[in-house]
Every structure is written in C-alpha cells, then in structure tokens.
Amino acid sequence: MNIISAAHVVYDYLIRDENDKVVDKRTALRDVSLEIAQGSFVCLLGHNGSGKSTFAKLINAMNLPGEGTVLVSGMDTKDESHLLDIRMTAGMVFQNPDNQIISNVVEEDVGFGPENIGVPEDEILQRVDEALQKVGMTAYRLKSPNQLSGGQKQRVAIAGIVAMRPKCIVMDEPTAMLDPTGRKDVLSAVHELNKKEGVTVVLITHYMEEAVDADRVVVLEKGEIAKASDGSLMDGTPREIFSKVEDLRRLRLSVPVITELGYELKQAGLPLRDGILTRDELVKELVRIKAQ
C-alpha cells in the first residue's frame, strides 16, 4: 500500500513585481512521479535547488502542485476539506529546531499539535508521555527548550510530530544544523520510529552516510528524478545507487566515505564488488580477496 503517490507533479515558483503581476517563474519540479510505500524509509538526495524541499512541502500540502496530483493515504492534497487530515497523516520536521518550537516548556510544545486537532485533555497527556519516551526525551519534560542542545531540540520537534500519531514523517534536512552527536541521536530516534512503530519516513539530507541505512534512495536533479548514464532512474536501494559512483559525481553529490574507498581500490585494480556501504562489508571483501 502506498502512503504517498505523486503523479506527474509540476511546481513553479512565481516571481511577482510590486503590482503582484507575475514577471517570471522558476520551475522547481518538472514531471516527478514517485510512490512511497507505507512503512518504508526513503531518502531524498540532491544538490541545492534540485527540488527536494519543494517536494517535501507538497506531501504536507504546504505547497500545492501546479500540475499533476499528490495523494496522501488516498487523499488529494488539493482538496481543502482534507487539509488537517493530511497534515495529521504526514507530519513535517524542519531544519532549524529553534524555529519550530513554539512553547517555553518542552511538554507544552509536544502537546501543541494534539491541542490543535482538539484531542481531549487526558489523551494529550498520554500522547505527550508516549512521544517523549519514543524519542528519549522524557527526562527533559519540564525544561525550557532554551536549555537544550540542538540535537535534543530537534528530538523535541520530532516528538511534537509523533504526538499527532502520523503515519508518515517528512524531514527536511533535520540534521543540517546539528553536531555529530546530535545527528546520531536524532537519526537513531527516527530509525527506531520507523522499525518499531512502522512510521513511514521521508528523509531529505545532504549527508550520504545518513542514506546508507534507508530502504530506498531517490536522487533528484533539476526538478526531476536523476537519470544514470545507462538511462535508468536513480531510484533504488542504497547499494544500487551508491554503486553508481560516477553518476553521483556527475550530479555533484558525494558517496559515503567507505563506498568511495572501495571504489578507488577497485579502480586501482583490486577485484572488489560494487556498492560497499559499511566498514564491515569492506573488511569482509578485503579478507575474501586476500584469501584467494
């Protein structure tokens, strides 16, 4: 079952002059079709201006497609009567944790979403407990967000979405402003949600290492799903995508360090297999080659 299905989506940013007349348009997405299965962990990669953030906002009905349709759990994002349902189904976490926390107390911030959708008082408390526990922030319940680190704030922001019990969480570069520890904590919380709760995750990121553990990686380029040199779409498992080191370089994207090392070793003449993602895999391959 697909939770998100986008069909032939086009999105333009219109540039207006002072009189509100459209003077120019920049196409952010041209004809993107993408289906995301319920419960999967999908990573969207792409260079700046590739349209990945625009796509994320389409899922949450922040942006409405100019052409084509986006269905979230079967609901058309253009149908305004479903707006709140869509936003409850697909929650969104943004880049800057400071700019998405609205309350001075952690628990009140987590309760903000449920308050908005009119959840009864007792259930809000229960949901806040649950959400904080799922992201490992229960101990900070009564703290002020100003006293937390970036990674902790971002986990609070995630808890705020989790408390609405969404089927899908879209994250727009949630780790871009965090230090390595904060990044690790946030990602492990997200993976936990995906595995234990079956929440679909759409993760937009610049860090290739974060894409390694995804179920599926999609590369966007200039508003389209990028094409590899053999003509196939850059949409597949991390192993498939990161095997295409040359294509990724052409798209000005890096590959995970280990994959790159494996690739360079292979170029240097070692008979390694393609698409090595982790250190363990690389070690195993090297041991295998040495044994031969």
Next chain:
Amino acid sequence: MIRDITIGQYYPVDSVIHRLDPRTKLAGTVIFLISLFVTSSPVGYVLATLVLAGVIKLSRVPFKFMTRGLRAILIVLLLSVSFNIFLTPGTTILKIGFLRATKEGLILAGFMGLRLVYLVIGSSLMTLTTTPTQLTDGLEKSLRFLNRVGVPVHDIAMMMSIALRFIPILVEETDKIMKAQTARGADFDSGNLIQRAKAMIPLLVPLFVSAFRRASDLAMAMEARCYHGGEGRTKMHPLRYETRDRIAYLLMFVYLALMIASRFIRFRLF
C-alpha cells in the same frame, strides 16, 4: 549564559499564592488596586497593610524583591509627594521661601505615597508568583468575553507567548551580530548620541531580517502541526478553579466590602 535569562521576574518557590489560578491572582490584584482608591480613611490603610503583609508572608517571596519595582517609580513618587505637601491649602507648619508646607498637605501626601507604594508592591506580587505563560493563559481566559466585540483574544495571547519564547533567542542573536559587526570594524561604544544611534543600523538590519525569516519558518512549522487558530482547540493544562481559588475569591470580596465600609467610618486623626 544569555539563554538562561528569565523573562519577567518570576520567583520560583512553591507557595499557596503560587499555586492559585492566574485568573484569581489577576482578579485579586485588580481588587486590591481598586480598594486603594476606594478608601480614604486610616482604618482602610491599616487593613490594606495587614492584607498585603499577610499575602507577602504566604507567598514566601523575600520582601526585598517586592521593593525592586519601587526604584522605577521613585521620581514619580517624590514629585507627587512634594506637590501634595506644598500645594495643598491649609494650616502652614513650615515655610521655605515661597513654599508653604501645610498640615493637610502632609496628611494627603502620606496617603498618596502609601497608595503608590502599595500599587507597585501589589502588582509585583502577582508577577513574582506567576510565570509569564500562566499569566498569558489567565489573561486569555479572563478576557475571552472580548471575543464578542471582535477582539482576537486567542491570537493576541498566542502572539504574546511566542514573543516570550523568542526574546532570549533574539537577545542571543543580537549578541552574535554585534560581535560579528565589531569584528568587521563597527564601533558601538563611542561617539555622541546620534553617532551611536547610527551605529545601531548595521545591528538592527540583520536582526530584523533574521527575525522575519524566523517568523516565516515558525508560521510554516505551526501550520504543519495543524494550527488553525483558536477554534476547536483543546488545552493540555486547562485552567480550573480549585477550592483554594474559591476561598481566595471569598476573602477578596470580604476585603473589598470592608474597604468600602471604611469610607463611612468617621475617624479623626488629630
């Protein structure tokens, strides 16, 4: 750390006054202020003093915190007291040049000064025992009737609480921009008033740009979390009157009645 600054002057201890519903405290403050203007007899002032002292004792906030607010009104206080002393007609008791201090003026000034001091202490007592969040909640709920005449009470309260959340963030940002501009050769500390005001421009422009960007981000994040105004919203910690609030209201009305009654008690001081 700039981030740790608290807004307002909340004094965090646990007391009966702290635990009262913010609406009760708001009503109490208003009633206390009214009572000071209702009474004019010494009996009334004695009663007000006793009540104020009692509430301060119950609040467990050290007395020196109460008097902090007085510094701000010191000049107003001195002015009004001296005007009253010298400009009230009556029996002269002291003459300095063309100024004549009168007995009636002295009595009036004493009451006037006391009234001002109690006003400040009474309202500090409320802000010292109520967090800004509670205060906003209390205001939102007690002013809800204004909705009917078209005042967007919920929206204003939401704006207030967001402002409270962002003050420390913007203070920190100001500090950062100031350092960045100083590193580029900006000078914020020298020159006359006009030069200093001009020096603020490279500080204020980036600060405003960033504040607007934050506001737009926040609006998007709020929308993503299904915010759509106050309609159909529930509260995680709704304000609810407890027994202690009912008792407090009762005491407040008894006090107000006594204060009104004190107007009619004839009491001759001299």
